[in-house]
Amino acid sequence: MTNFQQHPQATAYWTVGQEKGELRSVDLAVPGPGEALVRTLFSGISKGTEMVVHKARVPECVAERMAAPHQEGSFPSPVKFGYLSVGVVEDGPAEWKGRTVFCLYPHQDRYIVPVDSLTLVPGDVPAARAVLTGTVETAVNALWEAGPRLGDRVAVIGAGMVGGMVATLLRTFPLQRLQLIDVDPAKRAFAEALGVEFSHPDDAAKDCDIVIHCSASQEGLERSLQLVGDEGDIIEMSWYADRKVTIPLGEDFHARRLSIRASQVGAVARARRHRRTSADRLELAVSLLRDPVFDTFLTGTSPFAELPDVVQQLADGRLDALCHVIEYPQNNT
Incomplete structure (x- = not known):
């Protein structure tokens, strides 16, 4: 049982202007049928794409196509953007409760999504490493394209x-x-x-x-x-x-x-599009993360409260990173 009723709000990172981000309170509804409440453990900063968003450089002609799956707002700002999130299901269908999951969700400490937006993280894949699922998915798609x-x-x-x-x-x-x-x-x-x-x-x-x-x-x-x-x-x-x-x-x-x-991850590569779904591709990606070599890509960790400053440090070069991991407090239930 969760304490969700006493905590109807969550905290999310928003880009609110060119090279300006902040943490904002957001309202959460009660999970409906087929939905899950996820408590975030870690999220990853996808440096290339997120710096483009942070610097307000998304071209207007592709703004709609480049929207993240659970994005709120619109480019250039204000926008809630991101897609490397790992958490634990606190509420929802019984078979999902307590499971560690990956979701293409922005930086937010709790969120509600349909369960078909979630990818189960295998028990032998550490939760912090699992934030790389979205980037592995991008690489898988490119190799399907390249053949x-x-x-x-x-x-x-x-x-x-x-x-x-x-x-x-x-x-x-x-x-x-x-x-x-x-x-x-x-x-x-x-x-x-x-x-x-x-x-x-x-x-x-x-x-x-x-x-x-x-x-x-x-x-x-x-x-x-x-x-x-x-x-x-x-x-x-x-x-x-x-x-x-x-x-x-x-x-x-x-x-x-x-x-x-x-090669762009928004659609399954043509060579596999008729036989693989995006969910299939994500399941493959997270399974590949059993290999500990992927820890090489995790080059730093910061608490969620420092995320606005971390993004700016990445943008101006004060912080050098491949995938910088954001860690969420675990006393927020």
């Missing part, structure tokens, strides 16, 4: 959160070659922790079957065109938001019949 084959030569450009996640999944594939590429030599230690070969862009091997681009930079995309082999595929995972990007399509792009395809 790597036995003996392929693959490059992943950009050793950040998404690029590192893609490389981590690919390291178990029977590839001939896999390189994680970044301009920052300090990323070599990160790649080694993942068990993946590291390379600076200038030294990277060419004639790749697939290049997966995750650096969100014009230079990285240009290098992708140079590293991919004839008639090869470039999978573009970067979101440039309102930035303009120029690439040299007037060089050998046309002559070598290269392909650039976008």
Whole structure:
């Protein structure tokens, strides 16, 4: 039994202006049929996308498409945005009570959602690690889009959160070659922790079957065109938001019949869309987190009360992180 009746409100993080966020009280209703009340344990900051929102850089033409599943408000602000939440079901259908779950929900200490929005976290996956489920899902979708084959030569450009996640999944594939590429030599230690070969862009091997681009930079995309082999595929995972990007399509792009395809997690990749649902994809993603190598991506923890300052520190570079974890107080029941 919960004390929900004595606590009809929750606290949530809202972006209320350009580079301005705050914690706000929000009203909670009583869970209805098929709904669950979740008490949050941890949430993760998806640095790339959430910094775009924090800096008010979501283009108006894609604002509706880029909305998170349980977002409130609208871009640029005020908006309640986020999608890496792990908690415990306190109220709802009997079979869900007490279960640890992942949900694509913003940063909020309690929330009510339909149970079909929840993904069960396996007992052997730590709750803090489970915040990575949404990013693993993004990487799974990209690999379904790319379709790597036995003996392929693959490059992943950009050793950040998404690029590192893609490389981590690919390291178990029977590839001939896999390189994680970044301009920052300090990323070599990160790649080694993942068990993946590291390379600076200038030294990277060419004639790749697939290049997966995750650096969100014009230079990285240009290098992708140079590293991919004839008639090869470039999978573009970067979101440039309102930035303009120029690439040299007037060089050998046309002559070598290269392909650039976008991968975005909002829809299941075409190669699996008729046989997998988004829920199937999430279940696969959380199951992959049994591997402790994913703890490498968890690079810091802060209490929920400090979230507005943490977001600003990430935005201005004072805090360097892959996935920064927000921990919620456990005496809020």
